[in-house]
Amino acid sequence: MNNLYKLRRKLFPIYRNLKAVEMLKRKNNGKKLICVEIGCFKGVNAKRMLNYLNIGKLYLIDIKKYNNFENWEYVKFLEMDGIEAADKIPDGLDYVFYDLLGDYDYDSDYGKHINNYDNMYIYLDKWIPKLKVGGMMSGRYFTPRCLNDVCAIIDYVKYRTDLKLYGVSNEWWIIKE
Numbered sequence: 375m376n377n378l379y380k381l382r383r384k385l386f387p388i389y390r391n392l393k394a395v396e397m398l399k400r401k402n403n404g405k406k407l408i409c410v411e412i413g414c415f416k417g418v419n420a421k422r423m424l425n426y427l428n429i430g431k432l433y434l435i436d437i438k439k440y441n442n443f444e445n446w447e448y449v450k451f452l453e454m455d456g457i458e459a460a461d462k463i464p465d466g467l468d469y470v471f472y473d474l475l476g477d478y479d480y481d482s483d484y485g486k487h488i489n490n491y492d493n494m495y496i497y498l499d500k501w502i503p504k505l506k507v508g509g510m511m512s513g514r515y516f517t518p519r520c521l522n523d524v525c526a527i528i529d530y531v532k533y534r535t536d537l538k539l540y541g542v543s544n545e546w547w548i549i550k551e
């Protein structure tokens with residue numbers, strides 16, 4: 375682990391999607407939420423979501439199984455691609471967190487999914503319709519580092535009067551109104 379990475383961890387220890395999750399919590403005020411994390415890895419962020427939000431059901435998706443989630447309360451793990459998984463999960467979601475990008479992903483087999491305009495657009499097109507009104511989809515790396523993703527997100531919302539895009543720090547989130 376290099377020093378920059380350690381420093382970032384120290385500065386942002388709580389959530390990868392802190393601002394989005396804070397807004398979600400404020401909006402829903404204690405109601406049980408149905409949530410999804412696309413790219414859950416070992417479940418570090420999932421654990422934080424379970425502690426912070428009032429979760430009724432949390433679907434965790436990853437193309438590889440890095441942890442055994444069998445005994446996790448409220449959790450259902452799906453070992454599959456994040457686009458295919460959309461067809462396996464019921465509509466009416468409160469929150470979808472998209473988190474495929476990691477520093478180590480750049481040269482991995484999954485690199486094609488990351489910072490790829492068409493792929494980001496497909497993810498939005500698959501998952502946004504599954505949100506209930508008032509629901510949210512969010513992600514991180516809303517930065518020039520992932521300019522293709524950023525362009526796809528902006529293009530996806532630009533003619534949609536029912537969607538509102540927020541960007542704070544390096545996070546993005548979309549609310550379905």
Ligand SMILES: C[S@@+](CC[C@H](N)C(=O)[O-])C[C@H]1O[C@@H](n2cnc3c(N)ncnc32)[C@H](O)[C@@H]1O
Pocket residue numbers: 390411412413414415416417418419420435436437438440454455456457473474475476477484487
């Ligand atoms: C940055 S890590 C996720 C970190 C996790 N969200 C956390 O905060 O602890 C990215 C994850 O996305 C997964 N992934 C990559 N491509 C995927 C795909 N097409 N479908 C589902 N998961 C994928 C990788 O296996 C990896 O576990």
